[in-house]
Amino acid sequence: xxxxxxxxxxxxxxxxxxxxxxxLLVRKLDDGSIIKIRITExxxxxxxxxxxxxxxxxxxxxTELLYGESGIIYVYLCYGMHWLMNVITGEKEQxxxxxxxxxxxxxxxxxxxxxxxxxxxxxxxSFINNSRIWIEDDGFEAKIRTDKRVGIDYAGExxxxxxxxxxxxxK
DNA sequence: TTAGTGATATCC
DNA sequence: GATATCACTAAA
Numbered sequence: 001x002x003x004x005x006x007x008x009x010x011x012x013x014x015x016x017x018x019x020x021x022x023x024l025l026v027r028k029l030d031d032g033s034i035i036k037i038r039i040t041e042x043x044x045x046x047x048x049x050x051x052x053x054x055x056x057x058x059x060x061x062x063t064e065l066l067y068g069e070s071g072i073i074y075v076y077l078c079y080g081m082h083w084l085m086n087v088i089t090g091e092k093e094q095x096x097x098x099x100x101x102x103x104x105x106x107x108x109x110x111x112x113x114x115x116x117x118x119x120x121x122x123x124x125x126s127f128i129n130n131s132r133i134w135i136e137d138d139g140f141e142a143k144i145r146t147d148k149r150v151g152i153d154y155a156g157e158x159x160x161x162x163x164x165x166x167x168x169x170x171k
Numbered sequence: 172t173t174a175g176t177g178a179t180a181t182c183c
Numbered sequence: 184g185a186t187a188t189c190a191c192t193a194a195a
Contacts, residue, residue, distance in 0.1 A: 062179060080176025082191050110191055151190050
């Protein structure tokens, strides 16, 4: 059992995203109880040229975190009621990250954050050396299949069809 | 298939 | 200041 460190996140999101699948997302609640959930689906968002990435429209207050250090949690409110959780990857000044799209038994990115009690107070926190939330590797080896990303039709046909979605496919 | 929801970005 | 947009979900 090993917590993921900064070296894990400080790589290209296309390397980090598939490796996050099968890892354990651990959340320690305020009352001390611990929730562990296996990550079953991620998506990579990579750079300003990726029209699906929030940073594609340039650097703003909201996307500032994407340009920052890897291992940082980026929480985004979608449609006024759903929190989506991402982790920043790669070098500084490179806007890229990985969206946690689903966990075991928790299909749907907003269900995942709701279950874990994640909200905007986690925005800007780190997965590294954090006592509320972190990621563990328990040695589980996930079979991965890739697919095109969903929910970003607005990004155009090309960016909506790149196979940057990583899904656990264990039998 | 559709409504609901609110932060963000963009346009006055 | 206003409005258009949006990495979704639940209910039907």
